[in-house]
Amino acid sequence: MTPLSASNARVKEARKLSRRSVRTERRLFLADGPKAVEGALEVPARVVEVFATPSAREQYVDLLADVDVTLVDDRALASLSDAVTPAGVVAVCRQLDVPLAEVLGGDLVAICADVRDPGNAGTVVRCADAAGADGVVFAGDAVDPSNPKTVRASVGSLFHVPFAIERDPAAAVRAAQEAGFVVLAADGGGEVDLFEADALLARRTAWLFGNEAWGLPDELAALADHRVRIPIHGRAESLNLATAAAVCLYASARTRR
Template sequence: MNDVTPLVASNARVKEARKLSRRSVRTERRLFLADGPKAVEGALSIDGCVVEVFATPAAFEQYADLLASAVVSVVDERALASLSDSVSPAGVVALCHHIDAPLEHVVTASPRLLVICADVRDPGNAGNVIRTADAAGADGIVLAGQSVDAYNPKTVRSTVGSLFHLPLAVERDPAIAVRAAQARGLTVLAADGAGDVDLFEADLSGPTAWLFGNEAWGLPDELARLADQRVAIPIHGRAESLNLSTAAAVCLYASARAQRA
């Protein structure tokens, strides 16, 4: 390490990587940045995902075991900070290939628990749903419609590595995702505050796809009608509703419990 001169923020490779903060560039190049040790660890667990890892000298030493198999470019603190949108960067950022698969690959793997997010716009919410889906043992997740980019830095960071743990598909038409799940024998349940089935009375033991809508306006009626059932989480107090990531956690863990009973 002593004879390695860290790359600076003006270095050409650092500058090119920094352009991936823009969705258009990420989409065109099919590349993104994974910030932090958990994200880097997840990315390195997928063969061929990581192009290179940028690390500060201190992080290179701290995460030596993690980075042993990676191509590492040592950068100074300022260069690393320019690649991270974290307030307190951990010192490692991986340059990664996109990892989403075609929808048919995700739903043909005989999933028992699938998540379909329709028009979820907030990066933190999307990341939290992905993380929760991973924790609940889901077999895949679909970001459909006008959902936030799965590779948005805030989304990637919010997943805390879970983005790399379960199959991901991106589908422009949520209806196609719903019908694909149904064609594979999954019961599609729309999470809907006005649903006519109580979550804790619903039969969740079979293969299930949960359909979640936008944070502000939920699911459009025409999409919710495609689901096999509309399921409501009971509200016992005076709260008007639950936010998206909390509702997803309640629904997914209810399914996980029922499927493991």
């Protein structure tokens, strides 16, 4: 079979999924790279099509052995990837978001309010997965979880951790509280020291994280049950979002286990 070129109609239609409006309309997105494709293929029904270059099919033979692969040339594959050096394999997948109530069925969740950076969002999902969290909520004016950079930054974890999208961050907080969670706002000026919060962390916990640049608005942080600070022992002003999320989620994981 001759690999499809960048001008092929199927490739051009898939390329449109680089736009958020098209992803939202079609309920489809692109998973770029072997880790993302591996995560997607764990549930084959959520994969619509897999594109790969001939060399990538040989390189990832174990991953693609039982997959009906559409071969494309290097230029076509590059048009489907926003990576500087494409790995050679991209999957078209069905959207993964679930209702908020489903995410709130567990014991440990992260609520990301107005998180705009795709890399940070994907890293938070990866941290949530590693810490054994039960879900993530993207609230407010947050990045699209199916943004290619978010998918890639999650290194497959987006396919492991249930996530919901809620336009109103305050509604997400209230829903968590009504579901029996204690909501803890990660706040550098919080009244509770994370390292002295084991009694709180032993409860069903929803961590509330704010925007990378300006953190949590006061009115949103005020809705939380407690504001929790990560102690800074050196001279650093603060921790970035992804690092703070990792510390908080692992503190909860340690207490729960």
